Amino acid sequence: MSKKLLLKNIDVEGIKTFEVFRKHGGYSAAEKAFKMTPDEILEEVKISGLRGRGGAGFPTGLKWSFLAKPEGVPRYLVVNADESEPGTFKDRYLMEYIPHQLIEGILISSFCLGANVSYIYIRGEYSWIPEILEYAIQEAKAHGFLGKNIKNTGYDLEIYVQRGAGAYVCGEETALLESLEGKRGNPRLKPPFPAVKGLYQCPTVVNNVETIAAIPAIISITGAEYAKMGVGRSTGTKLISACGNLNRPGVYEIDFNLSIEEFIYSEEYCGGIPKGKKLKACIPGGSSVPILPAKLLLKTANGETRLMNYESMADGGFITGTALGSGGFIVLDEDQCIVRHTMTLARFYNHESCGQCTPCREGTGWMYRILKKIEEGRGTYDDIDLLWNIQSKIDGNTICPLGDAASWPVAAAIRHFRDEFQWHINNPECLTKNYGIAEYATI
Numbered sequence: 120m121s122k123k124l125l126l127k128n129i130d131v132e133g134i135k136t137f138e139v140f141r142k143h144g145g146y147s148a149a150e151k152a153f154k155m156t157p158d159e160i161l162e163e164v165k166i167s168g169l170r171g172r173g174g175a176g177f178p179t180g181l182k183w184s185f186l187a188k189p190e191g192v193p194r195y196l197v198v199n200a201d202e203s204e205p206g207t208f209k210d211r212y213l214m215e216y217i218p219h220q221l222i223e224g225i226l227i228s229s230f231c232l233g234a235n236v237s238y239i240y241i242r243g244e245y246s247w248i249p250e251i252l253e254y255a256i257q258e259a260k261a262h263g264f265l266g267k268n269i270k271n272t273g274y275d276l277e278i279y280v281q282r283g284a285g286a287y288v289c290g291e292e293t294a295l296l297e298s299l300e301g302k303r304g305n306p307r308l309k310p311p312f313p314a315v316k317g318l319y320q321c322p323t324v325v326n327n328v329e330t331i332a333a334i335p336a337i338i339s340i341t342g343a344e345y346a347k348m349g350v351g352r353s354t355g356t357k358l359i360s361a362c363g364n365l366n367r368p369g370v371y372e373i374d375f376n377l378s379i380e381e382f383i384y385s386e387e388y389c390g391g392i393p394k395g396k397k398l399k400a401c402i403p404g405g406s407s408v409p410i411l412p413a414k415l416l417l418k419t420a421n422g423e424t425r426l427m428n429y430e431s432m433a434d435g436g437f438i439t440g441t442a443l444g445s446g447g448f449i450v451l452d453e454d455q456c457i458v459r460h461t462m463t464l465a466r467f468y469n470h471e472s473c474g475q476c477t478p479c480r481e482g483t484g485w486m487y488r489i490l491k492k493i494e495e496g497r498g499t500y501d502d503i504d505l506l507w508n509i510q511s512k513i514d515g516n517t518i519c520p521l522g523d524a525a526s527w528p529v530a531a532a533i534r535h536f537r538d539e540f541q542w543h544i545n546n547p548e549c550l551t552k553n554y555g556i557a558e559y560a561t562i
């Protein structure tokens with residue numbers, strides 16, 4: 120049984136409320152932080168080795184240390200709760216069931232960064248969550264943990280919840296800032312980075328919900344203790360949202376030593392695949408990371424057991440490896456058709472492209488149309504090569520990584536399942552039966 124930090128109290132009845140949260144140690148990390156200097160808090164976060172949980176895994180302490188501090192200019196902490204990557208739903212779980220953990224994390228982080236205003240930018244489709252957050256904010260305020268002169272420290276903090284209108288690209292941090300400013304959510308050219316010119320052109324830190332929700336635990340147990348959990352540069356714990364063909368889909372807090380095999384098959388986690396079907400493939404880090412066939416998923420190309428951590432997932436690069444990403448773990452059993460699956464993702468990325476960059480605007484639609492053609496039984500072998508060519512022209516050639524996110528699933532699907540694409544072209548009946556070839560299933 121792995122040690123829990125984020126979900127430790129998730130099953131406590133009434134943990135949503137300030138009273139119960141406080142009874143279980145809530146806001147004691149904030150009280151501890153108020154006795155420290157901002158530099159001491161920053162040092163703890165650096166020592167903890169915490170890496171951003173939004174997808175890229177950038178070290179949080181390092182990011183915070185980049186924050187510019189010009190005299191007389193406000194600084195902001197913006198919490199990224201856009202969570203629109205297909206397969207990812209762990210931030211929702213935290214916000215819905217233990218909102219004060221996020222509020223306490225924002226309080227400590229903002230105090231450390233010298234921000235007096237913080238925003239939670241939340242995806243529009245999470246229509247019922249803002250109310251939960253607003254309520255928690257009001258409770259924290261009523262108990263003196265937000266507002267003016269918090270606990271007689273002389274420190275002021277207001278938190279505002281801002282709903283997005285339902286655009287995946289607004290999860291990209293600069294598009295998010297544009298949207299927060301009331302503009303169309305188009306990603307900005309970088310540099311300048313948000314740490315220098317972010318919200319309203321002021322220094323800004325943008326962090327994922329889970330990243331910020333981990334801060335109270337780090338302050339409580341110390342950065343050094345947090346760093347002891349995990350493996351190598353994957354420290355602490357991570358939330359994984361598991362879905363697809365699993366007996367027990369859901370949100371799990373894992374430690375980074377866990378093998379993928381144990382995560383999928385053990386009763387403590389996903390409990391295996393329904394009806395005893397075989398594992399065909401998995402996208403382990405949200406829809407944009409490369410899909411891996413079972414044999415490369417469970418063991419790396421060198422035959423080592425693949426673990427649920429940043430380094431092990433990335434073993435082999437994007438040729439025989441993948442990425443932990445946001446932790447959106449999507450499992451496909453032997454009956455799933457890779458062509459149909461890839462087409463569904465391509466449709467999503469085409470719909471969500473903001474249209475600013477030509478390779479993404481045109482390329483995502485083109486990829487979708489070709490995949491649809493193959494899926495409908497009208498494809499040729501040349502279409503596979505054309506698809507490969509188009510994805511390679513998008514990857515790395517756009518202002519923001521949405522283009523990369525659209526190209527990687529297509530590239531990985533062709534790389535690992537080219538003969539299934541060919542099989543699909545020769546066997547259009549797959550369309551009606553809705554399954555592909557099962558030879559890839561190894562377990």
Ligand SMILES: Cc1cc2nc3c(=O)[nH]c(=O)nc-3n(C[C@H](O)[C@H](O)[C@H](O)COP(=O)(O)O)c2cc1C
Nearest residue numbers: 171172173199201202203290291292326327330520
């Ligand atoms: C298209 C796109 C969508 C993104 N969506 C999210 C998101 O929903 N939530 C998130 O935290 N980060 C998302 N990111 C990553 C953010 O740009 C940013 O790296 C992250 O919020 C930083 O927080 P972290 O360091 O705590 O991970 C997205 C990036 C891209 C390119």
